[in-house]
Amino acid sequence: MSDIKSGDAKATFKQVKKHFSPSLAMAGKFMGQGAVETSAEGCRVTLSDGRQALDFGSYAVALLGHRNVAVVRAVRDQLDRMPTSTRSVLNPVPALAAETVVDYLGGALPKVYFGSGGADAVEVAVKLARVATGRSTVIAVEGAFHGKTLGALALTHHDRFRGGLDSVLPGAVHIDPARPDAVARVLAETDDVAALIFEPVQGENGVTTLDPAILARWCADAKAAGAFVIADEIQVGLRRCGERSVALAAGLPVDAVLLGKALGGGVVPVSAMVCSEELYAPLAADFVLHTATFSGHPLATAAIVPALATIEEHVADGLRVGAEMAAGLEAIAADHPESVSAVRGRGLLWGVDFVSPEFVGEVQVGLAQRGLVVSTCLSRPEVLRLIPPIVATSEDIEQALFLLRGSIEQARAAVA
C-alpha cells in the first residue's frame, strides 16, 4: 500500500498504468515530472517531491482555488451531520441550494435539477426538452463540447470522442457558428426540433466566443418554432467569463442554464440544470421521470451556498485577473509571433494558439519543469488553456506569465 498522504509516486504510476490506462500514467508522470499531487491550497498544488505547482488549469473547477475556507467549512459541517440522504425524507440542504442558485441567476428560471458532473445537467435538459415537446432533434453547434455520456456525446462535435459511436448518437444536428440563418435552415427542413443548445464561449474548442448577435437570432428562431433554448455554461458561467450567466447577461431568451465545475467551490462534484417551468413540466408532473441516487446529495449541495457567496465577494478580483491576463498574454504573443499565432479569451478563461501541436508539446515540457499547471484542449491540440482562479493575486499572474514565457523560449530553442 502506498502512503496516500505523502504520495508514493512509483506506486501510483504502477496502479494508474495497471488499473486505468498506460497512456494516462505516462502523461501524468510527465506533467508531474515523476511526482504526484499530494495537497493543495489556493492557487498552489504541492507535489510528492516537495515542489509546488501554480494551478492555472484544473479544467475550470478551481475557480476559488483549492480548499476555499468557507466551502470546506460547510462541507465538513455537513459531513459531521449527515453527508448522505435517505432520499425518502426531505432534506433542507439541496432545497436551500436550489433556492440560492435560482436567486443567483436572477429568479426567472425557477426550477432546478442537481447532478454530479456536467454531463448529468446536459442529459436532463435535453431529455426534458424532448419529453415536453414530443420532438427528438436537438440543434448543437460545430465545435461544441457537452460531455461524453451517450446523450451528451451526441451533441459534442469532436470526432475523437465519437469514434465508432455515430450509430448510437442520433438526433443531433450541428450548425455552422458563422451562419445567422443556421437554425432557420434546420427548421425549414424539419418540424421535429426539441431544443437548441450552445456554449456562449466554447471552452474546449480552443476558447471560441460565439457571436452574440448570431446567438440572439438563433434563439429567436428556435423559440418561434416552439423549441427550448439551453445555454451550457458548465465551463464559462459563475463569473469564469465575467458574468454569473453569459447568456442571461446578454439578454438571450434561454429556458435553461447549465452549471457545473466551479459550482462545488472546487471541493465537491456537483452540477445543476436551472430552468423554466415549461421545460421542467414533465419532471414536475412525475418526479421519478429523472432521478439519480446522488442527485441533490447533501455533501455536494452543501458547497453551493458558500461557493456562490464567495465568488461574488471576488467580482472585482475577477476583473483585475482578467485584465492582467489579457495584457500579459498579448505581450507574450507580440514578443513571440513565430510561436504564438493567436490569443483568445475573456475574464478567467484564455486560449493560447501555438503554431503546431508539436510546438505545444515542447511548451508543455517547459511548463511541467517549471511547475505551471494549465489545461490542454483535447479537441484542439494546438491550443493551451490558461484558467486562473478568481483568487489569483497579481504576483501569481506575473509568475504564471513568466513561467509561460520561459517555456515558450525553451520550446523555440528545442525546435530550432
Ligand SMILES: Cc1ncc(COP(=O)(O)O)c(C=O)c1O
Ligand atoms: C461546456 C461543457 N459542457 C459539459 C461538460 C461536461 O462536464 P463533465 O465533464 O463534468 O461531465 C464540460 C466539461 O468540460 C464542458 O466544458
